[in-house]
């Protein structure tokens with residue numbers, strides 16, 4: 001095991017990590033269900049679904065078998081000019097589960113690419129339609145959409161991307177009316193007014209993480225606000241993009257966050273849980289109206305975008321197996337079980353002097369630690385993370401926001417265990 005850590009230190013560069021100060025990584029040998037197993041024999045509860053991807057649990061046999069079978073049949077083929085059954089079948093299944101207006105599926109391979117595709121489709125849609133002046137985008141403070149340049153532009157309000165601010169697309173950033181603050185309805189009205197005052201006739205699209213901002217700190221906004229915002233966007237001819245990369249697949253208690261809302265967006269981005277967390281894969285699903293605007297005798301209007309692994313058959317096979325599991329009654333029961341545990345035990349933390357804004361949405365529970373610092377880099381976060389690991393729970397606070405987002409297969413006693421470890425961590429701050 002020492003050897004792995006030494007070689008890792010010599011060779012590797014980890015994501016979102018300050019290597020100069022970070023503790024050594026956990027060396028994970030295997031995993032099963034909601035547990036990670038280290039080389040030195042520890043069993044750790046994966047309370048964050050390995051960065052929000054693991055859906056039905058690690059090494060789920062149905063998904064592992066589907067990938068293996070597909071690997072022996074067709075592992076990969078160019079998707080320009082070729083097609084295959086897993087890609088067609090997955091598109092059919094997904095569009096059946098989404099609102100009927102979302103009917104065209106464009107494949108890519110991660111959340112950032114799904115967002116890049118959506119942004120580029122929005123810009124080219126208006127270019128193709130002869131209104132190329134619509135080039136601006138609208139996004140939200142605290143919004144996060146990935147780490148490629150377009151996705152960073154949409155997430156410029158996240159606070160993560162200072163070195164790149166000079167190279168970004170034109171994005172108007174609106175405040176987000178966050179549940180848990182006083183006078184919420186007045187704030188919502190101000191944001192809707194601010195939206196109406198933007199140069200909407202030059203705006204192509206609005207992008208939002210519906211109902212909950214993930215990396216921005218598990219911040220909730222009300223469906224009533226989003227419904228009102230979407231109505232305004234529609235009136236102004238601004239396309240609405242839902243980034244459901246994190247919220248998809250029951251994280252918000254319903255299959256997709258859009259199922260909590262009155263109107264369907266014009267595009268939705270899915271990734272993370274799409275393959276159950278087994279393989280990198282993403283889709284951007286859009287309306288037939290958008291698709292049709294790209295049809296022409298000339299190539300000029302086509303969408304000149306594609307990734308080497310577009311619609312990778314292994315990813316499609318994993319996603320089909322994961323979707324089949326998602327549709328079993330067991331899955332909705334698991335979601336309800338997690339939620340009722342949160343209602344009883346997570347919300348009991350509200351009386352803790354160190355806890356603020358104790359909240360949950362679906363299978364995501366969060367609270368803010370009462371402390372002076374704020375932001376992702378708050379040092380309290382690294383103290384808490386170490387405390388959780390000592391207690392064999394993988395929980396990674398976002399700054400001073402502690403959250404749980406376990407795989408749906410987690411046992412109730414393990415949810416309870418995580419909650420009691422969070423309570424102990426708050427006690428340790430005294």
Ligand SMILES: *Cc1c(COP(=O)(O)O)cnc(C)c1O
Nearest residue numbers: 110111112144145146214245246
């Ligand atoms: C994680 C995330 C992304 C980026 O996905 P990657 O696969 O990490 O590129 C985009 N949007 C949201 C809402 C996310 O949570």
